[in-house]
Amino acid sequence: MPTQHNGLVVETKKVGAYIQITATAPDIPRDFKPGHFVAIAIGDDRSSLILRRAFSIYQVNDRGVYGGTVDIIVSAHGPGTDYLANLKRNDTINIVGPLGKPFSLPKEPVPCILVGGGYGAAPLFTLAEALVKRGCRVDFVLGASSQEKLFGMLEARRLSTTLSITTDDGSLGVMGRVTDVLPDLIKKSNSAVVYACGPMKMLQAVAEISQQFGIVSQTSVEESMACGIGVCMTCVLPVIGEDGVTRMLRSCVDGPAFRGDKVRWNDVGTIPEDTYGAPVIGGH
Ligand SMILES: Cc1cc2nc3c(=O)[nH]c(=O)nc-3n(C[C@H](O)[C@H](O)[C@H](O)COP(=O)(O)OP(=O)(O)OC[C@H]3O[C@@H](n4cnc5c(N)ncnc54)[C@H](O)[C@@H]3O)c2cc1C
Ligand code: FES
Numbered sequence: 001m002p003t004q005h006n007g008l009v010v011e012t013k014k015v016g017a018y019i020q021i022t023a024t025a026p027d028i029p030r031d032f033k034p035g036h037f038v039a040i041a042i043g044d045d046r047s048s049l050i051l052r053r054a055f056s057i058y059q060v061n062d063r064g065v066y067g068g069t070v071d072i073i074v075s076a077h078g079p080g081t082d083y084l085a086n087l088k089r090n091d092t093i094n095i096v097g098p099l100g101k102p103f104s105l106p107k108e109p110v111p112c113i114l115v116g117g118g119y120g121a122a123p124l125f126t127l128a129e130a131l132v133k134r135g136c137r138v139d140f141v142l143g144a145s146s147q148e149k150l151f152g153m154l155e156a157r158r159l160s161t162t163l164s165i166t167t168d169d170g171s172l173g174v175m176g177r178v179t180d181v182l183p184d185l186i187k188k189s190n191s192a193v194v195y196a197c198g199p200m201k202m203l204q205a206v207a208e209i210s211q212q213f214g215i216v217s218q219t220s221v222e223e224s225m226a227c228g229i230g231v232c233m234t235c236v237l238p239v240i241g242e243d244g245v246t247r248m249l250r251s252c253v254d255g256p257a258f259r260g261d262k263v264r265w266n267d268v269g270t271i272p273e274d275t276y277g278a279p280v281i282g283g284h
Helices: 079-085 124-133 153-159 178-189 200-212
Strands: 003-015 018-024 037-040 053-056 059-061 069-074 092-099 112-117 138-144 162-167 193-197 216-220 236-240 246-250 257-259
Touching: 018 079, 018 092, 037 069, 053 069, 053 079, 059 124, 069 079, 112 124, 112 178, 112 200, 124 138, 124 153, 124 193, 138 153, 138 178, 153 162, 162 178, 178 200, 193 200, 200 216
Parallel strands: 112 138, 112 193, 138 162, 193 216
Antiparallel strands: 003 018, 003 092, 018 069, 037 053, 037 092, 059 069, 216 257, 236 246
């Protein structure tokens, strides 16, 4: 069960283009599994920004003097993320979590590729640790528009057999997209699963490549969220179920990670006509 924490900011630091915030949240480390996220209140009690903002949990720490902390990575680009990026040590911060379903882990120790786009890499390091513990080979691909927007290179190197880097502008690694290096890596590492987190277009491309190779992909989507707890239906997207029927699933409680081959990427943002319970045009 998620809990609400009126916590304190323990530390903030700049990491490339991002701000890493460490905050107290005593129960979250106990309940955390890789893939969970938190929803954070913006401003004080009188803030006009009433919606919480969602952030992947980057790491947790259940030891130390603060008795349980959670770390998030913030890319400042709007009122909510700007507010968080400007928080200082000892400021208060209200956090609800852990939210969402964790990533599914393979039962067998199969090779896995982890693909992170920009700050989207944040939830992949605890996942990598869990996979390595199970005996899985882990290969990382990190991509971003430019070098300063790459996140977690040192950690990825530490946790993986190989690390591939791509940047759109060629400032580091291969010039291009993560999907330019993925097919070769799937062949070389004989991977059975690809985990991906980043922009929707990247997730779609990763899902399509994985499908071409006949392997499973788990894509962690970043749909706009309002409540974060399954009540408001803001975060729905069309996903094909085991029975072949498309349903609008809530990414905050049914995800944020979905099987890539089950998401109807080209219909995201719409309710396809054949969706279970879709409104019938011109019907009664
Ligand atoms: C599961 C999940 C994990 C995320 N993890 C991170 C992370 O680790 N680091 C990070 O910097 N950002 C992350 N995001 C995106 C982050 O929640 C949005 O960037 C943030 O809500 C934007 O708020 P804003 O006020 O700064 O910008 P605005 O664009 O003004 O946001 C206004 C509203 O739009 C919605 N919104 C806007 N952009 C996004 C977006 N990209 N994704 C989802 N909702 C959006 C939010 O609900 C917000 O309430 C995550 C989103 C989700 C759903
Ligand atoms: S954000 Fe409200 S149901 Fe998902």
